[in-house]
Amino acid sequence: MVEFRIDRQSGMAAYLQIVQQVQEALRLGILAEGDQLPTAASVARNTKLNPNTTLKAYRELEHLGLVEPRPGVGTFVSAVPARTRSLADSPLRGELSDWMRRACAAGLDWDDVSALVTAARAEHYPTA
Amino acid sequence: MGGTAPPGGGDRWAMEARGLGKRYGRKWALRDCSFRLPAGAICGLVGSNGAGKSTLLSLAARLTRPTTGGLSLFGTAVTEDEVLARCAYLAQDKPLFPRFTVEETLRMGAELNPRWDRAVAERIVRSGPVPMGDRVGTLSGGQRSRLALALAFGKRPELLLLDEPMAELDPLSQHEIAGLLMAEAAEQGTTVLMSSHQLADVATMCDHLLAVADGRVRLAGAIDELLDAHRLVTGAYLVDGVPPEIARHTVVESRTTGRQFTALIRRQGPVEGDWRATEPSLEEVLLGYLRSPGTPPLLTADAQVTDEHEGEVAA
Numbered sequence: 001m002v003e004f005r006i007d008r009q010s011g012m013a014a015y016l017q018i019v020q021q022v023q024e025a026l027r028l029g030i031l032a033e034g035d036q037l038p039t040a041a042s043v044a045r046n047t048k049l050n051p052n053t054t055l056k057a058y059r060e061l062e063h064l065g066l067v068e069p070r071p072g073v074g075t076f077v078s079a080v081p082a083r084t085r086s087l088a089d090s091p092l093r094g095e096l097s098d099w100m101r102r103a104c105a106a107g108l109d110w111d112d113v114s115a116l117v118t119a120a121r122a123e124h125y126p127t128a
Numbered sequence: 129m130g131g132t133a134p135p136g137g138g139d140r141w142a143m144e145a146r147g148l149g150k151r152y153g154r155k156w157a158l159r160d161c162s163f164r165l166p167a168g169a170i171c172g173l174v175g176s177n178g179a180g181k182s183t184l185l186s187l188a189a190r191l192t193r194p195t196t197g198g199l200s201l202f203g204t205a206v207t208e209d210e211v212l213a214r215c216a217y218l219a220q221d222k223p224l225f226p227r228f229t230v231e232e233t234l235r236m237g238a239e240l241n242p243r244w245d246r247a248v249a250e251r252i253v254r255s256g257p258v259p260m261g262d263r264v265g266t267l268s269g270g271q272r273s274r275l276a277l278a279l280a281f282g283k284r285p286e287l288l289l290l291d292e293p294m295a296e297l298d299p300l301s302q303h304e305i306a307g308l309l310m311a312e313a314a315e316q317g318t319t320v321l322m323s324s325h326q327l328a329d330v331a332t333m334c335d336h337l338l339a340v341a342d343g344r345v346r347l348a349g350a351i352d353e354l355l356d357a358h359r360l361v362t363g364a365y366l367v368d369g370v371p372p373e374i375a376r377h378t379v380v381e382s383r384t385t386g387r388q389f390t391a392l393i394r395r396q397g398p399v400e401g402d403w404r405a406t407e408p409s410l411e412e413v414l415l416g417y418l419r420s421p422g423t424p425p426l427l428t429a430d431a432q433v434t435d436e437h438e439g440e441v442a443a
Contacts, residue, residue: 008328011409013352044310048303050170051314052335 001038002031006047014049018057019064026066026080037067037075139202142167142287142319143188146433147197149343150183157183159343160197162433165321165336167202167286170313172330172351173323174414175340181323184340185289188321189217201287213243216285220292222276226265230258230275234282241283248316249282252308270301274308281312288313290322294329306333331410336431339414346417349428351410357426358394358416360408363401365389373401380416380423392416394426 002025006014025031037058040051058075061067068078103113143165150158158180165171173181186192187199190206199206201215224233230253238244253260258271267275273293280288293309294302310333313320321338324330330337337354339347347354361374365384374382374391377399382391392408399405408416417423 006332008332014332039314041311041314044314045307047332048306048310048329049332050335051310052168052170053332 001036003038004043004047004049006049015053015057015060018043018054019060022057022061022066026077031077031080033077033080035077036073037077039074140167141165141200141203142169143199143201143321144203144433145197145199148184148187148194148199149196150180150187150192151195156195156343158187158340161340161343161345162197163338163345163348163427163431164433165319165338166430167319168317169336169350170310170320170334171322171336171338172334173321173338173340174325174327174330175346176418179340180343181340182291183343184338185217185291185321185323188287189215189289191217213241213283214285215287215289216280216283217289218276218280218291218293220295222272224264224272224276224279226263228264229260230262230264230267231260233264233275233279234260237279237282243284245282245284248284248312249278252278252281252312255308268301269297270304273297273301273305277305277308277312281316281318284316285318287319287321290320292323292325294324294326309333327411327414337410337414338431339417341418341421344425345427346425347414347427348431349426350430353428353430354426355407355410355413357428358392358408358413359399359405360390360392360412361399361403361405362388362390363403371401373399373403378423380413381420394423 002021004018004021006017010017012020022031022037031037038046040054040058043049043054044051058067058069062069062075065079066077067075069075100113103116108116141164143163145161145163148158148161149156161180161184173184175181183192187194188201188206190212193207201211204211225236228236234246234249234253237249238246253275256271256274258267258274262271264272264275277293290309294305297305306329309320309322312318322334331351335351336349337347337351338345358380359377363371365387370379370382370391371389374389374393377396378394380392380394382389384390392412393399417426
């Protein structure tokens with residue numbers, strides 16, 4: 001089970017934040033195949049998020065083939081993309097962590113690092 | 129208009145106003161309001177003080193009668209007695225008997241309401257926790273709100289009308305009460321119309337919006353659609369007045385700061401030219417409409433009253 005955190009200042013639609021957080025939890029191994037996602041009512045209780053927003057996010061995840069609804073029971077993780085399963089302990093993860101440590105030692109703050117990551121990503125993933 | 133044609137049954141619309149008006153003495157508190165609220169929506173009712181929010185809630189809760197036009201709930205005129213059981217109203221001051229205990233208050237709920245759901249009411253009270261033996265007068269603001277919501281949800285209403293449900297609560301109680309409201313509405317499929325001044329809450333809790341100003345409807349419909357209909361455009365200020373590529377759209381408001389031109393527009397097709405166009409926030413759209421009374425109101429297809437029954441012009 002995961003807990004969602006809705007950032008009201010991010011400017012990103014709340015349902016997209018949930019989609020993103022589920023995808024991230026899958027990549028990091030926090031969610032595995034067969035796991036249940038929290039019900040819309042329990043997300044509502046914890047984050048005061050409109051239940052329809054959570055359901056919209058779950059429909060989007062279903063559309064992406066990551067989860068499936070079981071009527072009367074809830075929504076479950078149906079597939080974890082094979083490639084992403086090992087991301088948490090891949091060498092790339094370690095290299096990035098090393099890089100972050102060096103950036104931190106060099107005195108870069110959160111915003112500097114975010115700006116560099118965004119710029120580098122834009123260079124290699126032009127359409128994303 | 130258009131999109132999906134509503135089926136014959138009146139249950140698709142939790143609320144429908146046609147030419148609704150209310151006059152107190154010489155002053156119109158609400159005037160010529162026509163809109164629809166789909167069943168299942170959680171709708172924020174927003175606007176300045178004195179704009180007509182409380183009047184609209186009072187009309188729906190049958191505390192007062194319309195001067196003109198009509199209001200129906202789930203297809204039944206609000207003047208019919210049968211709407212009483214389907215609708216619950218919670219006033220801002222959450223009136224309860226201070227000398228009653230929590231248990232006595234719940235018993236009163238059971239005796240006054242034929243469809244009373246004791247399990248729901250007790251669950252809401254106990255998760256507080258609100259001690260059953262305590263007198264209402266000794267409860268904290270958050271506990272009183274919880275008890276009032278327990279009474280409202282215990283009635284198993286299809287439509288819940290709330291006047292500033294979170295006003296005057298401390299941050300922790302606000303969070304708990306808002307979460308409770310969302311979770312219970314989700315579990316029972318309740319349609320909610322709640323007035324609020326907290327736009328951040330409206331933006332996360334509500335999927336529909338009804339904005340009133342000066343007694344008239346300014347915005348109504350699904351929040352996603354309302355936001356998508358607008359763009360915030362920024363660019364260089366090169367000509368006097370509103371640039372022609374922008375003037376093609378409905379300009380809600382615009383301003384220039386030095387050489388920068390910024391406008392909130394209601395889109396008529398794509399934005400052309402060298403403009404940075406972003407989707408505005410709920411607050412930006414709402415403030416734009418409240419500041420610019422000359423901009424025509426916007427009701428999305430879902431919120432517009434169509435005339436399949438009568439020949440009367442609604443908008």
